[in-house]
Amino acid sequence: MTSGISGVPREWQAAVARRDAGTAWRLLTPEAQRRYGSVKGLRGALARLALDSHGPSGWRLVNTDTQGSGTPSTFLYLLVEKRNLRPAGAVVVHSIADGSADGRVDPVPAATVRILEPAARATVGVRPRLRAAAGSPPAYAVVRRDGEIQGGVGSIRDADGWDTPFYDALKPGPALIVAVEEDGGGRLAYGSVRVTIR
Template identity: 65%
Template sequence: MRARIRRGRLAWVIAAALAVVAAAVVTVVAVLDEPARPHICGCKPPPDTGGIEAVLRGWQDAAAHRHVQDAWRLLTPEAQRRYGTPQRLRPELPRIAPAPRAPARWTLIDEITQGRGTPSEFLYLLVEKRTLRPAGAVVVHSLADGAADGRIDPVPAATVRILEPEARAKVGARPLMRAAISSPPAYVAVQAGGVSHGSVGGTRRPDGRDDPFGEPLRPGPALIVAVQTDGNGHFAYGTVRVTVRRPTRSAR
């Protein structure tokens, strides 16, 4: 009797296993018979700004040497409408041209992008390497795909005033900041050998100060940049040069 029961159970297990295998075969055949579908992903890879450096160098060279036609070709259509014609741009070049007094490098400060291959805007600041003096700023409009296809808008829409700390102040490794705008801006600290980005949003304290840098800044000179965007590709920024003190036991 028990042998018959065991044989019956074994037969049931085998039948169930065969049913599962058959279903799997049917599913595989059905999938293989379907026409190929394109893989659609709602995400984009990170922006590729490799080609923008050539655009920045081209703009700096054209503006410095007053090559009006070269500078005109690098302007965005909006900037071209603002200046009207290459002839009207000519007298403006001395004012809007980057003017470093010493070796300087273009530093990416902020961006508005949805990823590689999308219309994107990048705010670059030309910063002197030794003094950290800002020598010019431009917004590069690009598809962020690594190609040198960007166009320049040399005049950010407005300037943010950094009220605190004042220029040349000595600050802690996580300095409290105050800017003359109602909402917390993005903060960037440019130091020798690197750039630190402050957190954006929800950083304003009840006393009106911003506490943006979660990671401590390195001791030494720093150029603090406050940036605000309006969501339409227009940037406003302000800078202040400070010195970061070495951390002490009482530091936060």
């Protein structure tokens, strides 16, 4: 279902890097186009929208919100550096879930979700507490060098208030835990923390 739009974040990244305002404009959602006003208005913002990668990186799909084929859908892609799993930027791709390459980008996700535990650069046990400073439990993804797994905080919660982890994802080694929250109006917020699972 996402194969048709998986290239959209790369197209956006390339257009912004080239400062190609015309191509970047065509990739924007109508709402984002209204925010920038015109191709000229977007051109003035391209330097701010450039993604901050300090080494080889790749786009990782960390959240999908869809009701099935042919419905409006959103996909949160995170640009993650391959060596150290540092997030270098994000875009939300809006599409109709039909497998076509018609995705449109909102390059400005909403305000960051602040992850409270574990602390940044933490070394955690096999059952890390996954909690975010948000009113409702957010979705989350665990990004590793060999892939990513998505799930929901609280969906596998034990009586002690700790979440049973995705055992396939939380194996020993470095990981990036990403929390994602939707505001009800289609705006996605995310936060991340780099951890080492011991």
